Amino acid sequence: MQIVETSNEGLKRAYTVTIAAADIASRIEGEVKKVAPQVRMPGFRAGKVPANLVRKMHGPALHQEALNTSIREAMDKLVADHKLRPAMQPDVALGEGYEEGKDAELTVSLEVLPEITVPSLEGIKLERLVVPVSEEQVDEQVERIASGQKKFSDAEDGAEAKDGDQLVIDFVGKVDGVAFDGGSAEDQTLEIGSGRFIPGFEEQLVGAKKGDEKTITVTFPEDYPAENLKGKEATFDITVKAVKNPGEFVADDEFAKMLGLESLEQLRGLLKGQIEQETAGLTRTAMKRSLLDQLAAGHDFAVPPSMVEAEFAQIWQQLEHEAGHEEDPAEALKEIEAEKDDYRKIAERRVRLGLLLSEIGQANGVQVSQQEMEMLIRQAAQQYREEDRQRFLEYVRNEPLAAAQLRAPLYEEKVVDFLFDKAEVAEREVTRDELQAAIEADENGAAPAAKPAAKKKAPAKKAAAEASAEAADADEGEEKPAAKKKAPAKKAAAEAPAEAADADEGEEKPAAKKKAPAKKKAEEA
Template sequence: MQVTQTSSQGLKQEFKVVLPAADLAAKLGAQLAEVQAKAQIKGFRPGKAPIGHLKKLYGKSIMGDVLQEAVNEANRKIVEDNGLRIAVEPKLEFPGGQEEVERALEAEGDFAFTVTFETLPKFEIGSFDDISLERPVAEVSDEDINAALKNLADRVQEFDAREEGAKAESGDKLTIDFTGKLDGVAFEGGTGGDVDLVLGSNAFIPGFEEQLVGAGVGEARIVKVTFPEDYSAAHLAGKDAEFDVTVKAVSAPKALEIGEDLAKKYGFENFDAMKEAVKGNLEADFHKISRDKLKRALLDALDNRYSFELPETLVEQEFNNIWGQHEAESQRAGQPIAEEGKTEEETRAEFRKIAERRVRLGLVLAEIGQGAGVKVEDKDLTEALVERARMFPGQEKQVWDFYRNNEQALAQLRAPIYEERVVDHISQLIKITDKTVTKDELFKEDEEA
């Protein structure tokens, strides 16, 4: 085997490999000898079929395996001899074309190919002594707990039919039929029958529910509304519409004490136990938001800290994933691909920056994690898999089997766990100061998130 490096440009290393015909013929001969010892060919005694005959029968097939193994061996040797850290699968090219490949399959000519390796960049991690971040934290208040209890009460709210002739009030539940129209023509998705609607719940388009206050059973009303400019269905966004609504039933909410009765409905021993559970859930939610914001700040700091050449293939793969999701979401919503106020080219450039950031941070976190010996334990992966399976009720076994039998899918499940472990590791090495904020400040979305 003859190996010659033909190019070295940035992260791309190209080599020319020549596998002499004599070496290939020797490998083919050895393989055919093994086949001869086991072959039972009609017309020949076991193990006595001529090598020439076996070559005619199996030569090309065996030689294909020989060439594949020779290519794999050459690639492994190049990687080991040159200390390469590979970013993606190497790219092979055969300058001699199909004719040369066919001659090699017959062991009648040398087999030459070029292989291009895209390598991982080299960069120094350094220390994190100079990173100082604020972690926003908020206390769960009695008001937060009471609001959560009210929400839980609303979920199990029961209603009794109002007396005959009664008019609907805010808070009542109406059962309605409706047909939505644009310029007098019914539009797709705008029709419903026997739909329950609690007045004041803001479940429908702004302005819809208010126009049904005072309606009685059997009454028909025309409700006029304007769809929001940012409505998910682009063909309705900002449009004026009319709904023909018929009220079929009016029910009033039954009184439900936010206390022991509510606790029993949710299976708690008493109301104090329910309040503690609600408080614990809220604290967990607050903690998650605090952690997410700290992680975002940490990733921003790391992104600003490191600058190095990125493997083009990894960036392209990440960009294609992001852009594909964006195209699918735009199509579902009936919206243009270009973001508001931007051309498609500008939108693509913005998404490419996101792809570059993800690749850069992925490489940085991988390097840090490898240096620190961060690992994902089997129990962590099992817990994540169980959680994923629970998201598909009735299909848990199929989901479980899919991940267990699909290494790539399992790797996708492992990746975010590994990232969290590395973030935890870095968080122990930097200076973190807790900053008390209000609940609204904690839950406020970052403009660039």
């Protein structure tokens, strides 16, 4: 075998590799001897078919297998002899005109990982913003849960509905005097002040009494999802069938037992733990972003273009996906298209930080254990149907690249934790709003102070993209935008779409105003 380097420029390498015909022929002979005992042919005893007949019957397949094996071994030798660290799978091409009996000439091109000097871990300074959980916050959470458990009882005859009361109504909606689809309902419950219905609807029912029949006029919002109703004035003929008052809420052990718990103390403890866990995630996000900014500021080595391109493709795919969920997809696509170069720079930053963290981890013995890897694989398998899980497990265990994609996010977090332990960390107590403001300020390019003051503010999506260092967690790291719930047909026209008051039902706010940041799992962990 002959290997000749033809190009060595930056991180790019190119070689010609010649595999002698005699070597391939020898391997074919070995394959013939290996399969001959299993060949069956009329007129010959099992295992006694002559080699020349075996070659005649299976020659093309045996030659292809021998050639493929020779190429794999040639690539292993190339990497080992030249001490290469390929960034991506090498591009290997067999010379035109090759046929059995001739030397196989390969052209190989690849990019290698850069030589990275492991940085000193001295001098890393971080600030941990801690949010203590107050009793008032826990009280708010208890009240929020209680609001979803409200019980209403019939008001006295003749009582006028007030804010917080519940009405049972029939209604028919009309535009230009004509009833429209989805604009009618019977026995619809409505809590006045909940904000579930379009603006102006609930307010006009304050003072209504059981048995009242009235017509109200409202205007649908300009961003209403139904095209035929956007900005339209509509009337609703309403019959009030009942007025109900909310029962008085008492936070006590009985209330906790209704939720399946032993006591109010246990409920408050669980809620406090949830709040602490949530704020701890925000604290980690702020610390990790600061750490990555410090690492990025101190390292500017060249990175393999193919890795940058692969990472950019992942970012771009996610951005296009999110743009497709905006109210004006075309405008959203136009906006990100104008900043395409910025996102390519973000991809480069993420690849560079990923390589740097990997180098730090290897140099300091950070590892993902086999037990942790098995847990990752099994967790990933849960997203597949039961009948497909076993095939997924086998695929990941036999495909190094797939396993590496699963491993990468966890490995990054373990390296980050290692660096947290090595850093000089100052703790500062802040409020939840102050912590959120600190994160948002960093997202907009206003922090840390080391950034140039004149630097253009990056959109929140860019900051979120920058915050993750991982280059390999394509499909595993990205969080998909939540799909909006559809309101039932009988309520669709009257209820405001995904307004803030529907938070308890899990609905999103409209995507109209400001876009939500594109989140990465690595950023939030």
